[in-house]
Amino acid sequence: MAIADVFSRSSTTTGPGAAVTPLSAFGERPAREGEHVEALYAWVDEIAALTTPDRVHWVGGSRLENEALLREMVDEGRLIKLNPEWRPGSYLARSHPGDVARTEGRTYIASEREEDAGPTNNWVAPDEMRATLTPLFAGSMRGRTMYVVPFSMGTVGGPLSHIGVQITDSAYAVASIGIMTRVGVDVIDQIAAGKPWVKTVHTVGAPLAPGEQDVAWPCNDEKYIVHYPDTLEVWSFGSGYGGNAILAKKCFALRIASVIGRDEGWLAEHMLLIRVISPEGKKYHIAAAFPSACGKTNLAMLRPTIPGWRVETLGDDISWIRPGDDGRLWAINPEAGFFGVAPGTGESTNVTAVETLWGNTIFTNVALRPDGDVWWEGLTDETPAELTDWEGNPWTPASGRPAAHPNSRFTVSAGQCPQIADDWEAPEGVPLDAILFGGRRATNVPLVVEATDWSHGVFIGSNISSERTAAAEGTVGELRRDPFAMLPFCGYNMADYFAHWLRVGKALHVSKRPRVFQVNWFRKGSDGRFLWPGFGDNSRVIEWIVRRLEGAVDAVDAPIGRLPRIEDLNLEGIDVPQQDLEELFAVDPESWLHEADLTEQFYSTFEGKVPPRLYAELEALRYRLKRAQQA
Ligand code: OXD
Ligand code: MN
Numbered sequence: 001m002a003i004a005d006v007f008s009r010s011s012t013t014t015g016p017g018a019a020v021t022p023l024s025a026f027g028e029r030p031a032r033e034g035e036h037v038e039a040l041y042a043w044v045d046e047i048a049a050l051t052t053p054d055r056v057h058w059v060g061g062s063r064l065e066n067e068a069l070l071r072e073m074v075d076e077g078r079l080i081k082l083n084p085e086w087r088p089g090s091y092l093a094r095s096h097p098g099d100v101a102r103t104e105g106r107t108y109i110a111s112e113r114e115e116d117a118g119p120t121n122n123w124v125a126p127d128e129m130r131a132t133l134t135p136l137f138a139g140s141m142r143g144r145t146m147y148v149v150p151f152s153m154g155t156v157g158g159p160l161s162h163i164g165v166q167i168t169d170s171a172y173a174v175a176s177i178g179i180m181t182r183v184g185v186d187v188i189d190q191i192a193a194g195k196p197w198v199k200t201v202h203t204v205g206a207p208l209a210p211g212e213q214d215v216a217w218p219c220n221d222e223k224y225i226v227h228y229p230d231t232l233e234v235w236s237f238g239s240g241y242g243g244n245a246i247l248a249k250k251c252f253a254l255r256i257a258s259v260i261g262r263d264e265g266w267l268a269e270h271m272l273l274i275r276v277i278s279p280e281g282k283k284y285h286i287a288a289a290f291p292s293a294c295g296k297t298n299l300a301m302l303r304p305t306i307p308g309w310r311v312e313t314l315g316d317d318i319s320w321i322r323p324g325d326d327g328r329l330w331a332i333n334p335e336a337g338f339f340g341v342a343p344g345t346g347e348s349t350n351v352t353a354v355e356t357l358w359g360n361t362i363f364t365n366v367a368l369r370p371d372g373d374v375w376w377e378g379l380t381d382e383t384p385a386e387l388t389d390w391e392g393n394p395w396t397p398a399s400g401r402p403a404a405h406p407n408s409r410f411t412v413s414a415g416q417c418p419q420i421a422d423d424w425e426a427p428e429g430v431p432l433d434a435i436l437f438g439g440r441r442a443t444n445v446p447l448v449v450e451a452t453d454w455s456h457g458v459f460i461g462s463n464i465s466s467e468r469t470a471a472a473e474g475t476v477g478e479l480r481r482d483p484f485a486m487l488p489f490c491g492y493n494m495a496d497y498f499a500h501w502l503r504v505g506k507a508l509h510v511s512k513r514p515r516v517f518q519v520n521w522f523r524k525g526s527d528g529r530f531l532w533p534g535f536g537d538n539s540r541v542i543e544w545i546v547r548r549l550e551g552a553v554d555a556v557d558a559p560i561g562r563l564p565r566i567e568d569l570n571l572e573g574i575d576v577p578q579q580d581l582e583e584l585f586a587v588d589p590e591s592w593l594h595e596a597d598l599t600e601q602f603y604s605t606f607e608g609k610v611p612p613r614l615y616a617e618l619e620a621l622r623y624r625l626k627r628a629q630q631a
Contacts, residue, residue, distance in 0.1 A: 023068040027057035029148075030185045037192040040165065044148055047167050047201055052139050053146035059174055061150075061184035066175065073171050077216050079362075083372025088359035092374060093172055094392055095241055095365055099219040101407045102243040102250065104488050107225040109255065111492070116229070118493030119605050126228055133224060136205065136237050143208025144169040149177050150187035153253050153320075153334035158427030160266075160320055160332045162257065163187050164198035166247050172217075173202060173245040175362060179337040179411050181248045198232045198256055200247035205238040227251060229259040229491050241364075242339060242409060253318045253334050255491035262492060262500050265507070266322035270485045272300040273315040273333050275421050275430065276542055279308030284546050287319045287331055288436035288519075289485040291466055295521065295534075297340045301352035301419060304539030306570055311539070312421035313352070314430065315414070316340065321432065323504065327512040332429035335414065342366050342376040342408045349378065349535060353410075355418050362411040365390040367403035376404035432514040433549055438521070439482070440466040444591055445520040447532055447584045448541045450548060450555055450562040454505035457516025459617035460561070462498050462610075463599055479595075481602055495609035502613055517545055518561070523584055531580045540570050558587050559624035589629040596622050 029041070048056055059065065070091060073079040079091040109117040110129040117123035124132075147168050154161030165187075166177060177183060191197050205220030220238035227234050234251040236244055243250035257268035271287040278284070290296045300316035315333025324330040338356070342363065345353045366376045368388040375384055389395040390405045414420055437460055439445065451457035465479040481487065483494060490497050505513055519541060521534045544564050547553040555562035566581050576584075599618055603610040 020071065021064055021068055023057075023065070023072045026060060026062070026065040026068060027055075029056075029058045030060070030188050032188055032192040034192050036194050037188065040188070040191050040197075043199060044167065048146055050134070050137055051141035051146060051169070051203060053141035053144050053169060055145045057145050057147050059147055059149045059178075059183055061178065061182075066178055069171055069175055073175070076214070078172060080368065082363075082374060086371065086373035087361070090359055090361045090363065090374075092366065092368060093362060093364045094217065094390060096215075096217045096219050097391055098221065099217065099239050099241045100365060100405055101241060102488070103223050103225065103239060106223040107488070108227065109491055110226055110228050112230050115609075116492050116496075118495060118609075119607075120487055120490065120494045126230070129226055129228075133226065133235055133237065136222070136224070137201070137203060137235070139207055140203040140205050140237070141169040141207065143210070143212065143214075145171070147171070147174045149174055149183055150185070150191070151177055151181035151183045151248050152187050152190070153181060153248060153257075154332050155425050155427045156182055156184070156186045157190065158332070160322055160330070160429055161334070161427065162198065162252075162260070163190055163195060164200055164248060164252055165191075166200040166202060168202040168245070170202065170204050170240050170245055172240055176246050176339070176411050177248060179362065179413055180246055180339060181336055196232075198234070198252055200234040200236070200252060202236040202245055202247055203238075204240045204245075225251065227255045227491055229256060232256055232260070246339065249318070249335065249339065250489055253320070254486070254489035257320065257334075257491075258486070258489070258497065259491040261320070262496065265504065266320065267501070267504060269319045269321060270317065270489050271315075271319040271435075272296045272317065273319045273331055273430070274300055274302065275312040275314060276546060277310040277312065278543075278546055282546075282550075284433040284549060285314075285331065285430040286434045286436060286542070286545070287321065287432055287514075288438060289461065289464065290438040291440070291464065291482040291485045291487075293341070294438055294440050294466065297338065297345070297353060298350045298535060299538065301350055301356075301417065302539060302542070303352060303419075303536050304542070305536040305573065306539050306543060309539055309543060311419065311542075312424075313414070313417050313419050314421050314424050320429075322429075323508060324428075324431065326431070327509050329432045329504075329508065329512075329514055330429040331432050332427075333414070333424065337411060337413050338417070339409055339411050342379070342410050343402070343404055343406055344378040345376075345410075346378045346380060348381070352417060352419050354379070356412055356416050357410055358416070360413065360416065363408070364411070365405035365408035366410075367395060376408055377402055434545055435514045435516050436519050436545075437461050437464050437484070437516070438519045439464045440522045441520045442467050442522060442524040444588070444595060445518060445523065446560075446563060446587065447520060447523065448544060448564060449518050449558070449560055450545075451516035451518070452561060453510075454513050454516065455502055455613050456561065456617055458498060458501045458505065459614050459621075460516065460518045461501065462614060463595075479598060493606070493609060495606035495611070498614055499611045502611055515549060525580060525583055531584045532576070533574060537574055540574075543570050544568060559589065559621065559628045560587055560592060563587075587628070589625040592625050593622065593629075596625065
């Protein structure tokens with residue numbers, strides 16, 4: 001019997017023969033009164049009239065309803081139930097091979113004014129976009145169930161939280177939203193009470209003709225991920241995958257929220273959030289922005305290798321940051337789960353993540369083991385002799401292709417993380433002490449450098465970049481810019497976003513501003529070796545940062561910021577040769593002057609909109625570099 005058959009029958013947790021509640025027992029529209037909730041009902045009716053689903057199901061968010069949904073998905077062949085002995089309550093989804101990642105080329109900011117989208121976003125005028133989308137959405141849910149999912153980003157009713165409703169015809173999206181956000185009728189109560197909410201509409205774009213057999217992962221070759229920032233709406237067509245389908249995440253919590261933050265004076269950021277506890281028991285909160293694939297989840301779940309230090313996880317992808325009454329910046333992780341990249345997550349790189357995934361996890365596009373558990377490249381040192389790959393084909397190490405898709409994912413509740421902070425759901429969030437910007441840089445950028453002040457920090461953030469590797473298109477070594485790690489996620493003109501960052505910091509008293517640092521775990525020596533061990537040893541850099549916050553160590557002024565004195569780094573227990581340490585912190589004025597030219601080129605793409613303050617930072621950097629060159 002095939003593996004899928006062994007575990008795909010009856011996903012019930014109530015035991016053989018026990019009565020189970022079918023999904024159809026749920027889904028009633030909650031009865032509430034008043035003009036606000038009437039507006040919600042009218043909107044849902046309007047979308048149903050456009051998309052013509054067979055049924056409308058209001059998701060209430062109970063555990064029993066979720067179980068019924070998962071059971072139905074297993075019975076319909078959309079999910080494979082994993083062996084409960086190894087992975088209780090867990091499932092594997094296999095996507096269509098053409099629907100495996102966010103589609104940035106098909107992602108649009110349809111703002112009224114083109115200049116509000118800026119040169120880094122795809123723009124189409126809202127009317128034109130609606131004229132394109134309306135015929136695509138018309139009848140798009142035929143033969144399917146339309147789910148209405150009320151959700152909150154941040155705890156329901158929290159002062160930093162925001163709510164929304166996603167309409168979707170994907171049960172997979174419903175199950176994922178249930179993990180990644182707080183879903184429930186209490187959100188409808190908030191809407192009824194008049195709280196503003198964001199409208200999000202999603203269809204996989206695969207209507208079914210009467211009697212037509214469905215496929216496990218319906219989708220459409222044509223895809224549109226469209227944001228209307230002026231009316232706080234998201235419309236997504238054609239994809240069932242990740243950020244294209246879980247609209248609360250990148251679409252709402254970053255693109256739309258960044259616009260709300262611009263207008264309300266706060267920041268929606270692509271940042272992990274951690275609490276660092278020193279051996280003296282002092283607590284510090286750090287948010288850190290890294291482009292995708294630079295180890296954000298690893299840092300979020302850091303296990304320090306230095307004695308006495310602890311890290312608690314608060315979030316691994318998104319932070320909402322707002323000035324508090326005390327004049328400091330306060331941050332929450334608006335999400336309720338982790339949607340992490342599986343390959344490369346393993347015992348030796350992120351044991352905390354591996355432990356988090358013990359059960360109750362939806363895996364997508366990973367490989368299946370013969371024993372009904374999952375596997376992906378990097379999970380274990382040893383490669384299993386036999387697997388079913390992410391496309392459902394037999395696989396052995398000799399197959400010559402990855403068993404799991406490189407963008408395969410796990411979706412799991414944050415509460416399952418063994419080092420999650422007890423108060424990770426605190427509605428008011430945590431006060432920020434430091435902000436880190438990182439990228440993957442083989443050259444130039446030192447292991448750590450401190451910004452001299454807020455506007456220098458914003459300058460550094462605006463210059464985040466990673467070098468292209470041989471695997472990506474383009475010239476190897478060429479810088480791929482990803483300012484603030486927000487390039488694909490900023491819902492408005494990035495130059496206005498830089499100005500907003502300057503404004504938010506300037507409004508804070510200098511003593512209350514988080515300090516800003518740039519980090520780079522990926523610098524290489526001239527022989528191509530990584531100079532720094534990384535992973536748990538990054539705690540040594542965090543220790544230096546904390547000691548700077550405490551005023552316990554001095555720093556050395558360099559043209560690019562403040563560098564550590566090597567003797568202040570805690571290197572006990574690791575063996576990094578002196579020469580490597582020197583290379584890790586070397587600043588070559590010539591190559592930095594070249595970078596400054598690239599920055600100027602990049603800024604010029606915004607046609608005069610980059611704030612003068614950042615040009616002043618650029619000129620000051622050039623001046624310091626030239627002086628260093630002459631010295
Ligand atoms: C993500 C990303 O999925 O940054 O978090 O791409
Ligand atoms: Mn991300």
